[in-house]
Amino acid sequence: MFFSTKLAVKYAAFALMATAANIGAQDIVVRMYHGAFDIAASIIVGTAVGLVVKYVLDKRYIFRFQARSVAHDTQVFVLYSIMGLATTVIFWGFEFGFHHVFESREMRYLGGVIGLAIGYLTKYQLDRRYVFRSEQT
16 A cells, blocks of 8 residues: 555544544533533533544654654644644534534534544645644654
8 A cells, every 4th residue: 555545544544533532522511511502512622632632643643743842742732733723613614504504413413524524634734734844754
């Protein structure tokens, strides 16, 4: 298998893992919290969980990043998170949009999965160009 194909398969698998972590965390929140902001809280928690899972997988297995120190790792994580802001808007737009249009948990999650897929494709390009550019092997 070509290197680029292996990388794409690995990246897709990690995106699926992070998506599962995100949606799973959301589902836990909405099952535990039934307040006025249950949907928003679940999406925020899911986003945070997915971000951390994806960062750990990307930095180690996609970009082979090794931090020089905890401070350096923190700086790279912050930059990684900033690059994720635009893709988070895509993800949230789809998820909230599906929630508004279809008014069901399953369709909201489907919107989230679609938004995450589009976001992850975009995020790879941003991370490759701006976050892990000097750490690539």
